[in-house]
Amino acid sequence: MNTAFSTEDSHLYEQVAGKVVHLIRSGALRAGDRIPSVRQTSADQSVSVSTVLQAYFLLENQGFIEARPQSGFYVRARLESLPPLPKISAPPSSASHPNVSDLIMDVISSIREPDVVPLGAATIAPHLLPLQSLSRFTAKAARTNAHKMVAYEVTPGNVDLRRQIARRNVTWDVPTNPDEVITTCGGTEALNLALRAVAEPGETVAIESPCYYGILQIIENMGFKALEIPTDPEEGLCLSSLASALKRHDVKAVVSVSNFNNPLGSCMPEEKKKELVELLTRRKVPLIEDDIYGDLNFGETRPKPAKAFDREGWVILCSSFSKTLAPGFRVGWVLPGRFRARVEKLKIALSFSTASLPQIVLADYLQSGGYDRHLRHLRKTLQTQVNQVSDAVARYFPKKTKMTRPAGGCVLWVEFPKSVDALRLHREALAKKISIAPGPIFSPKQKFRNCIRLNAGHPWSERFDAALRTLGELASNLA
Amino acid sequence: MNTAFSTEDSHLYEQVAGKVVHLIRSGALRAGDRIPSVRQTSADQSVSVSTVLQAYFLLENQGFIEARPQSGFYVRARLESLPPLPKISAPPSSASHPNVSDLIMDVISSIREPDVVPLGAATIAPHLLPLQSLSRFTAKAARTNAHKMVAYEVTPGNVDLRRQIARRNVTWDVPTNPDEVITTCGGTEALNLALRAVAEPGETVAIESPCYYGILQIIENMGFKALEIPTDPEEGLCLSSLASALKRHDVKAVVSVSNFNNPLGSCMPEEKKKELVELLTRRKVPLIEDDIYGDLNFGETRPKPAKAFDREGWVILCSSFSKTLAPGFRVGWVLPGRFRARVEKLKIALSFSTASLPQIVLADYLQSGGYDRHLRHLRKTLQTQVNQVSDAVARYFPKKTKMTRPAGGCVLWVEFPKSVDALRLHREALAKKISIAPGPIFSPKQKFRNCIRLNAGHPWSERFDAALRTLGELASNLA
Numbered sequence: 001m002n003t004a005f006s007t008e009d010s011h012l013y014e015q016v017a018g019k020v021v022h023l024i025r026s027g028a029l030r031a032g033d034r035i036p037s038v039r040q041t042s043a044d045q046s047v048s049v050s051t052v053l054q055a056y057f058l059l060e061n062q063g064f065i066e067a068r069p070q071s072g073f074y075v076r077a078r079l080e081s082l083p084p085l086p087k088i089s090a091p092p093s094s095a096s097h098p099n100v101s102d103l104i105m106d107v108i109s110s111i112r113e114p115d116v117v118p119l120g121a122a123t124i125a126p127h128l129l130p131l132q133s134l135s136r137f138t139a140k141a142a143r144t145n146a147h148k149m150v151a152y153e154v155t156p157g158n159v160d161l162r163r164q165i166a167r168r169n170v171t172w173d174v175p176t177n178p179d180e181v182i183t184t185c186g187g188t189e190a191l192n193l194a195l196r197a198v199a200e201p202g203e204t205v206a207i208e209s210p211c212y213y214g215i216l217q218i219i220e221n222m223g224f225k226a227l228e229i230p231t232d233p234e235e236g237l238c239l240s241s242l243a244s245a246l247k248r249h250d251v252k253a254v255v256s257v258s259n260f261n262n263p264l265g266s267c268m269p270e271e272k273k274k275e276l277v278e279l280l281t282r283r284k285v286p287l288i289e290d291d292i293y294g295d296l297n298f299g300e301t302r303p304k305p306a307k308a309f310d311r312e313g314w315v316i317l318c319s320s321f322s323k324t325l326a327p328g329f330r331v332g333w334v335l336p337g338r339f340r341a342r343v344e345k346l347k348i349a350l351s352f353s354t355a356s357l358p359q360i361v362l363a364d365y366l367q368s369g370g371y372d373r374h375l376r377h378l379r380k381t382l383q384t385q386v387n388q389v390s391d392a393v394a395r396y397f398p399k400k401t402k403m404t405r406p407a408g409g410c411v412l413w414v415e416f417p418k419s420v421d422a423l424r425l426h427r428e429a430l431a432k433k434i435s436i437a438p439g440p441i442f443s444p445k446q447k448f449r450n451c452i453r454l455n456a457g458h459p460w461s462e463r464f465d466a467a468l469r470t471l472g473e474l475a476s477n478l479a
Numbered sequence: 480m481n482t483a484f485s486t487e488d489s490h491l492y493e494q495v496a497g498k499v500v501h502l503i504r505s506g507a508l509r510a511g512d513r514i515p516s517v518r519q520t521s522a523d524q525s526v527s528v529s530t531v532l533q534a535y536f537l538l539e540n541q542g543f544i545e546a547r548p549q550s551g552f553y554v555r556a557r558l559e560s561l562p563p564l565p566k567i568s569a570p571p572s573s574a575s576h577p578n579v580s581d582l583i584m585d586v587i588s589s590i591r592e593p594d595v596v597p598l599g600a601a602t603i604a605p606h607l608l609p610l611q612s613l614s615r616f617t618a619k620a621a622r623t624n625a626h627k628m629v630a631y632e633v634t635p636g637n638v639d640l641r642r643q644i645a646r647r648n649v650t651w652d653v654p655t656n657p658d659e660v661i662t663t664c665g666g667t668e669a670l671n672l673a674l675r676a677v678a679e680p681g682e683t684v685a686i687e688s689p690c691y692y693g694i695l696q697i698i699e700n701m702g703f704k705a706l707e708i709p710t711d712p713e714e715g716l717c718l719s720s721l722a723s724a725l726k727r728h729d730v731k732a733v734v735s736v737s738n739f740n741n742p743l744g745s746c747m748p749e750e751k752k753k754e755l756v757e758l759l760t761r762r763k764v765p766l767i768e769d770d771i772y773g774d775l776n777f778g779e780t781r782p783k784p785a786k787a788f789d790r791e792g793w794v795i796l797c798s799s800f801s802k803t804l805a806p807g808f809r810v811g812w813v814l815p816g817r818f819r820a821r822v823e824k825l826k827i828a829l830s831f832s833t834a835s836l837p838q839i840v841l842a843d844y845l846q847s848g849g850y851d852r853h854l855r856h857l858r859k860t861l862q863t864q865v866n867q868v869s870d871a872v873a874r875y876f877p878k879k880t881k882m883t884r885p886a887g888g889c890v891l892w893v894e895f896p897k898s899v900d901a902l903r904l905h906r907e908a909l910a911k912k913i914s915i916a917p918g919p920i921f922s923p924k925q926k927f928r929n930c931i932r933l934n935a936g937h938p939w940s941e942r943f944d945a946a947l948r949t950l951g952e953l954a955s956n957l958a
Contacts, residue, residue: 066805105824126626135625138836146610149617150805152602154591185664185830186811192829201680201702217828223680326629328835330664350671351664355834356807357617409852466814470711 016055024064024075033075034286040300049375062380063387082394086402086415088238091209091228091447098220098444104213106315107426112232119321119389120435122262122411123327124457130374133365134326141360149357155347157183158335158359164366165333169346170199172294173308174317180335182347183354187292187320187332191255192218193350194288194334197342199224199252206245206254208237210413210446210451212262212290216256221446226444233413236261236268239275246283253286259303260293263413263453265386265406267297273306281314282337286339291319292332293409295375298383313338321331321362323410324339329358347472381459382410389458389468396472398479402403410457414448421479425452428474434467485659487757491526494536498524503543503554511854512554513699514544541859549916561873565881565894567717570926571706574728575730577699577923586905587926590914596946598868599914601741601890602806603936606859612844620839628836634826636662636812636833639842644812647845651773652787653796659814662833666771666799666811671697673767673795673813674828675822678703678731685724685733687716689892689921689930691769693740694734698923705923712883712892715747718754718838725762731766738782739772742892742921742932744865744885746776752785760793765818770798771811771891772888774854775826777862782887792817800841801930802889803854808837860938861889867939868947877958889936895929899957904931907953 018294023029036044038052045052056073059065065073111120140148156162157227161183166176184190191214199205201223207215209228219226227249230238237256245251256276258268269274282289307317320332331354336343337373347353365371379439393403393414402415416422422438429436440447458464502508515523520531535552538544544552560857618627635641646686648672649899653916663669670693676735680702686694688707698705706728709717716735724730735755737747747755759766770784786796795818815822826832829914844850870892872882881894895901901917908915916934920929937943 081602099917101824101828105827123631126630129629131625133628134629135621138621138628139618139623142614142621144615146617147605148807150608150610150613150807151605152806185668186832188831189664189829194701214831221675221825221828284912327631328627328629328832330830330832330834345580346700348584348587349580349669349693349700351809351830352667352679352693353665353807353809355809355837357662357836358834461751 013051013054014049016041016045016052017060019054020059021064029075031075031359035073035075036070058152062384063391082390082405083397083403084275085404086233086413088230088232089209090230090444092246093245095204095225095227096444097223098216098226100441100444100446101212101217101220103446104217104441107438107441110430111437113435116433116435118428118435118458118461119454119467122455122457124322124323124378124382124410125459128372128378128457128459129325133370133374134361137361137365138357141357141364145360148391149358149360152353153183153356153359155182155344155353157181157354158356158363158396160363160367161331161359162333164363169335172302172304174305174335176335180338180340182334182336182344184320184332184334184361185346185351185354186322187290187318187430188214189351190318190320190332190334191215191290193343194318194339195219195222195253195255195344196346197316197336197339198286198288203252204249206242206249206251206260208256210263210439210448212257213441214235215290216442216444228444231264232266233264234266234267235272237276239279242276243279246279246285249438250345251285253288254280255288255290256306257290257293258306259291260296260407260409262293262409263411263437267303267307267407267411268335270304273304274309277309277315281310281312284314287315289315289317291317293324295324296379296382296410297408298379307335310337316343324378325362325371326358329362330355330450331358331362347444355411375408377409382456384387384411385456385460386412389454389456389464392465392468393454396469396471400475412454413452414452414454416452416475417479418450420450420475422449422452425471425474425478429471432470434471437469454456492530492533492537495520495524495526495531496537498627499534499538500543500660508554511544512553514554516551518560524843527919532819532923536884542870553868554926561869561884562876562880562882564883565712565877565892567709567711568917569689569709571726572727574683574706575923577695577705579692579923579925580696580699580919582925583696583920586917588919589909590916592869592914593771595909595912595914596942597914597937598933598946599916601802601804601932601936603857603861603889604938607857607936607938608804609849612853613840613847616840616844616847617836620836620843626841627818627840630835631832632662632835632838633834634661634823636660636841637835637838639808639846640838641812642692642843643845648814651781651783653784653814655814657817661815662838663799663811663813663815663817663826665801665809666769666797667693669797669799669811669813670694670767670769672822672825673797673815674698674703674731674732674734675816675825676795676815676818677765677767682731683728684900685721687735689742689918689927691736692920694769694952695921695923697708707923710743711745712743713834714751715743715745716767718751718758718873721755722758724756725764730764732767734767734769735785735787736769736772738770739775739885739888741772741888744883744888745896746782746886747785749783749861752783753788756785756788756794760789760791763793766794769795771802772947774803775858775861775863775889776887777858786814786862788818803857804850805837808841809834810837810841838938861935864937864939865889865891868933868935868943871947872933875948884921890932890934892931893931895931895954896958897929899929899954901931904950904953904957908950910946910947913950915950
């Protein structure tokens with residue numbers, strides 16, 4: 001490892017920074033206040049000047065404070081200056097077959113071009129992933145487990161990995177028997193299995209509005225109808241709307257990205273999750289919960305999935321390691337509750353089993369404790385990056401722009417004034433080598449025409465600052 | 480490598496053996512004839528006695544000759560003594576929704592128990608696979624390609640691997656642009672994509688009779704109807720029956736394992752493949768061709784797939800490396816002809832992309848030439864093993880048993896007298912720790928009740944001999 005600070009030091013400066021954050025959050029320090037000088041803090045807390053400087057640079061990076069030349073460090077006025085939140089969405093109240101997958105194909109192929117500024121796809125910069133560790137564990141598996149890596153990991157999948165997943169689930173109150181977990185080819189296959197297990201072509205599935213486009217692709221390709229439910233940009237699905245929709249429609253499943261929603265960044269509060277599960281259990285409607293971003297909390301604790309409140313097995317929990325660790329490993333999992341037998345049968349018919357080697361490597365890596373260490377760093381990094389993108393939106397985007405406040409994950413949702421056509425903006429930005437995810441790909445009928453999703457999975461740089469400034473200019477010209 | 484003979488020697492004794500096989504096949508040497516003595520052959524062909532001995536041991540292993548104590552080597556009477564071929568199958572002429580997937584689940588979970596004699600699942604013994612090479616190439620990928628193995632190999636998949644697949648296809652007259660190949664999570668996903676691309680739930684798909692149970696699982700889970708077509712145990716689909724079925728039914732696709740069929744071991748002759756493709760092209764019906772066993776020819780040349788005769792893109796060619804190289808890698812591929820756009824869209828919705836690391840390793844291994852070397856050995860080994868299982872069937876199974884003559888692959892199909900109930904035999908065999916694949920799992924309505932499939936993917940041993948003797952006794956008791 002080629003870092004300037006040892007783990008001890010890192011721990012120390014993070015403690016110092018944490019105290020300042022606490023003072024800001026508690027209101028003891030307000031926007032514009034000067035924070036104690038480096039020398040004073042060094043003396044007060046008996047740490048070196050260099051440690052305090054590290055702490056202050058971290059806070060500056062995270063957008064909490066700013067340096068003023070010849071004057072010191074001040075609390076930034078960032079919260080006050082951010083654009084307002086979008087309103088709760090207001091989708092049509094009828095269910096319909098989605099008609100968006102061709103547009104999605106078109107957009108996602110264009111935003112994956114190699115030389116664009118990657119604000120489109122919800123990906124994390126590869127060098128933020130633990131490449132060295134994964135490389136080491138892969139070499140180890142090749143050396144010691146060649147026989148196993150070549151043989152089928154017969155469904156339900158690698159037992160060591162399923163044990164690790166179960167162990168983690170228990171930490172956030174999802175009691176899990178390893179035998180209940182089924183590993184899948186990424187979160188995408190998990191969602192396919194869950195949906196196919198509970199609904200037949202032509203039947204109706206309730207979704208969030210806006211909705212992750214991957215879910216729309218599955219729904220369209222399977223021939224389901226989608227019923228969009230109004231969704232709050234901070235708290236997710238609107239439960240009163242959902243309750244009344246369930247009375248009017250024969251809904252076969254509800255799909256929700258409950259934690260750090262894609263594309264909103266929202267996180268459903270615990271009480272509301274409980275209420276959601278109770279509502280659906282009463283009506284015997286399965287909840288398909290996509291918790292793929294759940295590990296990426298900015299706050300102190302990793303939020304529970306709604307599955308934690310599931311007493312009768314109506315929640316099918318889906319997740320994967322694609323957003324936190326290794327997209328290319330294609331290892332996800334599903335905890336199917338009362339639908340286990342059906343999901344297992346579908347999995348075998350769909351891909352027989354999940355690739356062995358990535359499962360072996362992940363099991364070993366999780367067992368080593370490496371994943372938790374990695375997450376601790378990744379969460380802080382993503383929080384900083386989301387703050388930086390948010391600040392740039394506040395600075396560069398047209399007046400009357402609205403924006404979500406992600407509580408975790410790596411994406412945020414921007415609503416422009418009505419006149420800004422996101423598909424046109426997408427095309428114009430792409431011509432300038434900037435990728436965005438235009439709002440219409442998050443809607444069965446290509447609504448959200450004045451919205452975009454921005455990815456904050458890459459470290460901030462001049463290039464990103466310039467790209468967001470350009471985006472703001474392009475949008476202003478359309479406004 | 481820890482072998483007693485160098486590659487040169489190996490080449491030499493195979494040449495000597497080849498000459499003897501030629502004499503037997505041409506009729507110059509007949510069953511019961513004494514073959515030239517070791518010393519005489521050594522003198523005639525100017526090779527060492529040890530080389531001739533090696534050649535004769537190989538021929539003995541392959542079932543061509545037998546040693547008689549104090550007398551020498553004799554041509555075995557094996558061809559004459561094998562049970563006769565089953566007749567062309569005679570399935571019902573109506574299409575119906577399969578009702579067999581629960582039975583399949585039940586059977587395949589039981590035959591995969593670790594301590595049974597593996598005559599059930601169509602697997603190849605792990606130590607016949609190139610574990611050391613794959614391990615070395617995996618370690619290399621981890622060392623030099625960590626960044627790539629962790630990132631998505633965005634669909635259509637790893638370009639080096641697609642190039643290698645294209646290069647191989649061209650060898651057997653399937654012109655392939657690497658851009659047309661889409662890698663998949665094993666052959667199973669390839670078949671799912673192909674079927675879903677051309678048929679909607681409720682529509683009819685024509686299949687072989689008997690049919691590989693994995694295809695039946697897909698058809699049942701997707702809600703298609705299956706129309707069974709009479710199938711010849713040596714030449715595959717009966718084309719006159721297929722032609723008349725196409726007139727009577729609105730068939731959306733025909734599925735065929737054309738080379739070294741699972742479960743029959745049959746191989747459709749080239750002329751017939753051409754005729755099949757012409758028939759389907761005329762009627763604009765897609766052929767979904769599963770060529771997963773195509774590389775495992777016992778004869779001199781690798782047979783062409785039917786795709787080689789496809790001029791208008793109606794053939795969707797599916798294959799994978801699961802039966803020849805690394806089942807656990809879960810890397811298959813599809814060459815979708817005129818359905819490329821649709822298959823690509825479905826693949827992205829189904830699993831987004833195929834795991835990166837196994838694709839990187841396979842591409843590198845194929846590039847190295849290792850695969851072809853491995854195949855040369857594997858083909859001979861499988862031929863020997865199929866002969867050994869065939870001989871045991873001839874020796875131990877009840878009178879009036881019939882059996883196929885696989886021209887490649889690792890499975891053969893046995894038809895008992897009508898009174899033998901294969902499901903009962905399966906249960907009784909399992910109680911004695913012997914697994915078989917009972918006939919009913921190869922039929923939409925659980926027919927073939929007096930048939931079983933036997934796997935010959937494992938090296939012969941006393942254990943297998945005893946298991947086949949026991950199977951024969953159990954079957955005789957039921958006959």
